[in-house]
Amino acid sequence: MVAALELYPDVDTTRRIRTLWRALEADGIPSLGSLHQKHRPHVSLAAAHRLDPHAVADALGDFPVGRGLSLDIDFVGQFVGRVLWLGITVTEELLAHHRAVHERLTAGGVEVWEHYRPGRWVPHCTISLRVPNPMMAPAVRRCLEYLPLRATVVGAALADHANDISHPL
Template sequence: MVAALELYLDVDATRRVRTLWRALEEEGVPTLASLLNDKHRPHVSLAAARTLPPSAVVSALSDMTVARPLTLHLDFVGQFVGRVLWLGVTPTAELLDHHRQVHERLAAAGVETWDLYRPGKWVPHCTVSMRVPNPVMAPAIRRCLEMLPLTATVTGASVTDHANDIAEPLP
């Protein structure tokens, strides 16, 4: 399974992403809305791994505000190998610096993360679907583009592992 350090979006941005998820579900595209019994909420992951021990992450990040009110600009749509569809967050110096600080603290505490989420490789994004069926990829991309651009403010953060019912809030 997957554990992540997630940044949560403000109420309006969350509502707009959930509306997108519902529209795509109605068109036959499985989204995070239906993955793991609706446990997911719109987010941008700063780190991910097979497991992230909540106590170790909380300890490593105890002296910083992980959920600082960063402004995120979701301006484009992307796709990862495996038919993963996402809304792209335009990288800003502030976001990249925050991401780097989080990873420096996690590394110093011995918390391992996946390489693709480390500074220099991370692609900031808000996942829409983990497995878009090939025949509906183009219409799904068009539907995503219809709701962009989207500006969001980070309002919360958590260490999560939805498969194991872990959601540990971070400051």
């Protein structure tokens, strides 16, 4: 199980990423869109096996998580384990925002996975969690057809899809 503090892009970017998910599915490549129909395009700022939505909300207080951030989605990447993602160009504004969120979470006693902490985090939008090895190159090519994307963050939530939690922030 995974819980994450997710940033949600504007309607146009969301639509384009969902279109990419459908194109991959048509090519026989599983996407995040078909995993269990609860995911929406997002960028995770923090993640852990479990996150208490009330503890996260208390730690963040009135901090406007993600609101108005601009994201340049310019490249494709993959993590070990056949995870395919769209990469977000790192900016000082994005890193400062990420750092501020984590300072508040830490001060509130909220524990997150090490690889989401400042200095380790790779900003990305997951496209698939299980691309079959022979399909990775075609999947990357398909993703490149949809780039670049320019997005504005319009919302955020703590999401834990396995436990039906979506707590807007």
